[in-house]
Amino acid sequence: MTDAALTPAQAAKARARAEAETRLKRRYRAEARFRFYGRAAIILALSFLVLLLGRIGLQGYSAFTDYTVSLPVQVNADRVDMADLGGSNFNLMVAESALALLGETDDPYGEASSEMMAILSADLGFQILDRLRADPTLVGQTITVRGPMKANASLYYKGQISRDTEIGGRLLSDRQLDWLDELRERDLVSGGFNWTFMSRADSTEPEQAGVWGAVVGSAMMLFVTALLAAPIGVLAATYLEEFAPKNRWTDIIEVNINNLAAVPSIIYGLLGLAVFINWLAVPRSSPLLGGLVLALMSLPTIIIATRSALRAVPPSIREAALAVGASRTQTVFHHVLPLAMPGMMTGVILSLAHALGETAPLLMIGMVSFVPGVPETLTSAATVLPVQIFIWENASERAFHERTAAAIIVLLVFMVLMNLVAVLVRRRFERRW
């Protein structure tokens, strides 16, 4: 059969096939286009994430190292008033010893010593005070103390303050830079992991400030939140989903729970202010108060997550249990809840992770305050990580900027850990049978 011999029917068939082919090609093109859009969206989202994390990491990593200085300090008896130890100027004593070590003497106006004090942390002076309190016989002797440099000095060592910058634009004078070089040459200065940052609470001095107070505050607050929100949320959801009659009242409750989940978190702060502080007189800026407010905030999310986890349990399991004569409660507790457990736990952990990062409602209840100590009880004044970040971001000292980023890193690490726990819990409880 040749082409010329095509019957009309065959020609029509060939035409239809050609049309089908072009349609098919168009369909494949549309699919390829759609895939491209999807990939582009993911690449864009990922690059923003990398940008964000990269910026925070670059800005914050340096805060995890710090420089400490080891200085022999001549405890001059003239300078120590044993009757009022705390009233003595130990910082000056440290500065003078440092000057003496470098072969310099203070000038009559005390400019050299105050410049020296500006590169050595006040922590050294406090250490001498503590040592003298413990052992007054040290007066007149030389004791060696080891402590942080002032934040600006550390920034110089880290290369963030450069000698090339003009005098007016840099925080350290030429003389201070010379001293710092000298101290480093004499091996009196050593760099290392910044334990201060990981073990102390907030301070007005960046080199003495740490996130530990905020970490403990966050942990306590989260403890209160978890203790309240998880059982209440899970029980409320279980009742609503498994026991409550379906009528207008439960519809109203359901709509309201969904609405509450969308209420801006700062409103919960206002509620906490009105109810917990003004009415119930819970101590302000305490982890207990923060936990209560965040528990209220997390409840709707937990309830919604738990309900959807319960709804995902196949009804056949409920029927099976009921059909062998299990009561409703037995059905729920023996069969439905265990099956819904992974979903419920994931919901709870994720909403707690959300609560961990919450800032706005805590600002309303007075947690945005300078708290220099690690909280000891649930009612002592405390700050939490996100609020600490907020406070440091507003600080003027340059060294707080890297600490802000470092605190963000710490917060993110906790978030990632919680999400990881959520994934593991899911894996652990999920039954694939």
Add this chain to the structure above:
Amino acid sequence: MTAQRDDALAAGSGTSARPVAPGKVSAQQVSVFYGDKQALFDVDLDMPDRMVTALIGPSGCGKSTFLRCINRMNDTIPGARVVGQINLDGENINDRSVDPVLLRARVGMVFQKPNPFPKSIFENVAYGPRIHGFADNKTELADIVESSLKRAGLWKEVADRLQAPGTSLSGGQQQRLVIARAIAVSPEVILMDEPCSALDPIATAKIEELIDDLRSQYCIVIVTHSMAQAARVSQRTAFFHMGAVVEAGATDEIFTNPRDSRTQDYITGRFG
């Protein structure tokens, strides 16, 4: 309990020849409403002990709804309302004094899709006896599990892997596991809602064989779409249509000599 049953079985062998006594389960004027919609209209039906009663009829005719009245599973459906009387051994199960939880221990149920608990084979069977306190200790519980699995014809296949998940079994085995689970609480009546519709022919044959075995001890009510199955396993058949019982009687009668033309049309495959 088993011994008593065996005696009774010996006395009453040749059940199909026995005249139809007042049913073990007997429904009188049962109507079911889902909200405003009426699904069942004044159903009267006797389901005798030690016989298989098949409920046949086209989809949506109310046979499953009726079945679920017998163990009051309709109670669990919001908006469902049952009126009328269903007597189990002469006692109205719709009476306020009857606890549905206890009733369901007397009236077991097997569902369309095998629905074992996501637990071990042992746990699946042991769950019922455990919550009803049928076993005083582990040995007794193990005995109940073993005898139930044996009666469900599953023991040989699973004896060496009782701790394996129930869902690891094949569909037919799962359905027999579910039957063993129902048997384990020593019910008097077993309801089966299209128990073979999700199974292949070989598994179906096994279940049908099992139903035939169980008939000697229980009152069995089975909903089925397959007329052949109804003919094979049942002694009594009720034909449901549009929410009402059109015709009920001995299976042989219904299939060979139906009185109602609709029954005839249905069993000869003219609709449904």
